[in-house]
Amino acid sequence: MKVLEYLSKKGYNRTEATLRMESAHQDGDGRPIPTRVEDSGGVKYGKAFDLFRHWIEENLEIYRPDLRRLLWPVFVYSFLDLVSDFYPREAKTFFSNFREIFENEHEDDLRSLQAIALPEHVSTNEIARIYQSQRYRATLSQTAFFNLIQFLESKEKEGGAVIISILQTRLNVVVVERTAEDQFSFARLLERAKHREDFPAEDEGIPGHNPGSAKLDSNAGSAVLTKLKLGQITLDAEGRQDVLYDLEDEDKANPPVAGQQSLVETFEQRIKREESEEVPGRTELPPRPPPLARDVAMEVQKVKEARDQLKLAGRTGGVGPGINVVMYTFHNTNDGITCIDFSGDYLLVAAGTDMHYIRVWSLDGSPLPGPPLANGQESKPASSHRLIGHSGPVYAVSFAPATASSDKQKFTKAQHLLSSSADRTVRLWSLESWACLVAYKGHDGPVWDVTWGPFGHYFLTGSHDRTARLWSTDRVDCLRLFVGHDRDVDHVCFHPNSAYVFTGSCDKMVRMWLLTNGYPVRMFTGHTGNITALACSLDGKLLASADDAGTIILWDLGAGKLVKRMRGHGKGGIWSLTWSMESAVIVSGGADGTVRAWDVQLPIDASGQGKVVGEGGAGQKIDAAAQIANVSGAGGKKKTKEVVVTSDQISAFPTKKSPVYKTMFTRQNLVLAGGAYMP
Numbered sequence: 292m293k294v295l296e297y298l299s300k301k302g303y304n305r306t307e308a309t310l311r312m313e314s315a316h317q318d319g320d321g322r323p324i325p326t327r328v329e330d331s332g333g334v335k336y337g338k339a340f341d342l343f344r345h346w347i348e349e350n351l352e353i354y355r356p357d358l359r360r361l362l363w364p365v366f367v368y369s370f371l372d373l374v375s376d377f378y379p380r381e382a383k384t385f386f387s388n389f390r391e392i393f394e395n396e397h398e399d400d401l402r403s404l405q406a407i408a409l410p411e412h413v414s415t416n417e418i419a420r421i422y423q424s425q426r427y428r429a430t431l432s433q434t435a436f437f438n439l440i441q442f443l444e445s446k447e448k449e450g451g452a453v454i455i456s457i458l459q460t461r462l463n464v465v466v467v468e469r470t471a472e473d474q475f476s477f478a479r480l481l482e483r484a485k486h487r488e489d490f491p492a493e494d495e496g497i498p499g500h501n502p503g504s505a506k507l508d509s510n511a512g513s514a515v516l517t518k519l520k521l522g523q524i525t526l527d528a529e530g531r532q533d534v535l536y537d538l539e540d541e542d543k544a545n546p547p548v549a550g551q552q553s554l555v556e557t558f559e560q561r562i563k564r565e566e567s568e569e570v571p572g573r574t575e576l577p578p579r580p581p582p583l584a585r586d587v588a589m590e591v592q593k594v595k596e597a598r599d600q601l602k603l604a605g606r607t608g609g610v611g612p613g614i615n616v617v618m619y620t621f622h623n624t625n626d627g628i629t630c631i632d633f634s635g636d637y638l639l640v641a642a643g644t645d646m647h648y649i650r651v652w653s654l655d656g657s658p659l660p661g662p663p664l665a666n667g668q669e670s671k672p673a674s675s676h677r678l679i680g681h682s683g684p685v686y687a688v689s690f691a692p693a694t695a696s697s698d699k700q701k702f703t704k705a706q707h708l709l710s711s712s713a714d715r716t717v718r719l720w721s722l723e724s725w726a727c728l729v730a731y732k733g734h735d736g737p738v739w740d741v742t743w744g745p746f747g748h749y750f751l752t753g754s755h756d757r758t759a760r761l762w763s764t765d766r767v768d769c770l771r772l773f774v775g776h777d778r779d780v781d782h783v784c785f786h787p788n789s790a791y792v793f794t795g796s797c798d799k800m801v802r803m804w805l806l807t808n809g810y811p812v813r814m815f816t817g818h819t820g821n822i823t824a825l826a827c828s829l830d831g832k833l834l835a836s837a838d839d840a841g842t843i844i845l846w847d848l849g850a851g852k853l854v855k856r857m858r859g860h861g862k863g864g865i866w867s868l869t870w871s872m873e874s875a876v877i878v879s880g881g882a883d884g885t886v887r888a889w890d891v892q893l894p895i896d897a898s899g900q901g902k903v904v905g906e907g908g909a910g911q912k913i914d915a916a917a918q919i920a921n922v923s924g925a926g927g928k929k930k931t932k933e934v935v936v937t938s939d940q941i942s943a944f945p946t947k948k949s950p951v952y953k954t955m956f957t958r959q960n961l962v963l964a965g966g967a968y969m970p
Contacts, residue, residue: 333378339450364427522568592694596958631953634705635693643685683713711738753780795822826868837865880951
């Protein structure tokens with residue numbers, strides 16, 4: 292200041308002006324004062340992110356859901372840059388200030404990133420290495436992208452330059468043109484904004500890490516996909532002829548009534564439909580044992596049930612089909628039941644428990660024959676049988692394929708049961724001797740799920756050791772390993788033609804594998820919670836997956852794309868999914884104590900009339916078009932959070948405080964459901 296006063300006193304006006312200009316950006320000690328946020332050290336990231344977030348929240352409502360998807364990658368890369376540039380205090384402050392925004396969707400990643408404090412941690416932390424090694428993919432409509440760039444350039448000094456740098460160096464932003472059909476049309480954008488959808492886009496993220504692409508190659512969004520053969524397997528010529536002979540005999544013995552198709556006509560229609568689809572060749576399927584008389588009898592029974600089944604074709608004129616549900620409730624379980632399954636002949640129900648055993652009952656209450664005695668005589672019938680052999684809680688049970696029999700033939704009934712346990716084994720039980728036949732060992736951790744293949748003989752397991760395994764009943768060692776998930780494989784299921792299998796994990800991904808060689812052919816990401824149920828449609832074209840956030844997602848297997856999301860269950864998990872025979876309706880059951888029916892074909896933006904929804908009994912009438920249902924507790928004493936109910940829901944059936952463990956469509960489109968009463 293003294294120098295400037297001296298120059299002014301002496302009349303050196305030009306020199307004074309030059310000196311004032313040069314010292315305008317310096318503090319009292321001569322250090323430069325940053326005029327741009329990108330020059331202000333570690334603080335710049337917090338200021339830039341806060342500016343970016345506030346602009347998004349004040350943006351037009353139709354663009355807000357898609358622009359919000361940029362917040363997570365910008366947050367992650369800002370935090371990693373702060374740590375890498377030796378700003379530990381600023382990094383900690385930045386993380387604590389903004390982490391709350393992402394806790395619902397990215398809880399696991401936040402937990403892992405929280406441990407990073409030094410630059411060395413960035414190279415050793417698994418999640419940090421994933422983000423550092425690849426670009427994060429995000430898709431924006433053309434209008435939203437231009438709007439974004441215009442704002443960032445206008446706020447370059449206030450922090451826009453920092454965000455632009457991250458978008459250019461760390462993200463792969465794909466700009467798409469808006470069309471009338473795609474997800475970036477005005478109609479779809481308005482729909483997303485209306486329902487405040489906060490889930491990730493199907494093609495968003497880093498390939499191989501959730502949320503990520505449903506594609507397989509490292510370049511997310513590529514159109515290169517393995518071609519699938521999703522058609523149903525038809526009988527060979529000899530087996531088909533045997534079935535036709537039996538059906539002709541049935542038609543002669545019991546002629547169809549007026550207006551009813553004959554069994555032969557029903558069978559021939561099904562064969563023509565199956566032959567019109569592309570099916571895997573015999574070399575693309577696992578070898579099967581030669582067909583037995585039991586297989587022919589089961590096929591005949593399936594044709595009978597197909598002819599007489601109740602037709603469910605989704606909504607007609609906005610009114611859902613009449614769905615009948617039979618609920619079997621287990622009392623006095625002391626919260627000990629862990630899993631339930633119904634037999635394919637609809638005669639038996641099995642429940643696994645945390646007391647290491649399985650109990651089997653008859654559904655109609657009739658006594659079950661006891662095991663044969665040593666002298667060859669039958670023991671006294673009992674109302675139920677306990678299967679004892681596991682040394683840990685039983686997590687899954689699965690009946691072998693079976694059918695009912697109307698002609699008193701008993702060889703088509705359920706004969707075997709599989710169970711998996713925390714003791715790392717899978718056991719095969721005989722339902723005639725009520726004894727364990729084989730214990731299959733191979734997993735290096737608790738076995739969470741087990742299920743039979745559609746034709747028996749083969750079965751699939753998922754375990755804590757992050758693998759799924761294929762087994763056959765005639766070998767004690769597994770036939771195939773399916774490796775690729777980052778965390779436990781919690782749920783598994785077969786494709787109806789048995790050429791493919793599906794696995795769901797708590798890494799929030801669903802994977803599809805070719806059964807014969809274990810090659811991954813699809814990867815579906817987009818769930819915001821752990822996968823809790825899987826079910827493939829009977830026509831083999833769609834997959835339904837559910838999570839513990841109460842969301843069901845439908846996937847198109849051929850295209851590898853998300854079809855739509857359906858919501859209505861309360862939180863706690865959807866524990867079971869089942870498809871109708873026409874693949875037009877899905878029924879789900881879960882921890883909220885309700886059984887819900889969903890329309891597969893209904894468009895996302897359609898509206899319709901909902902039915903009763905409730906959590907623990909007392910429900911209330913809801914309108915699906917209104918999208919919001921207040922779910923109340925028993926007697927309405929306690930009000931829970933609002934649950935979004937999408938218009939795809941056809942109806943909901945509340946129970947009296949009974950979480951639903953299992954739902955199952957019979958071949959005549961009646962729904963069986965099972966749960967345990969929790970007073």
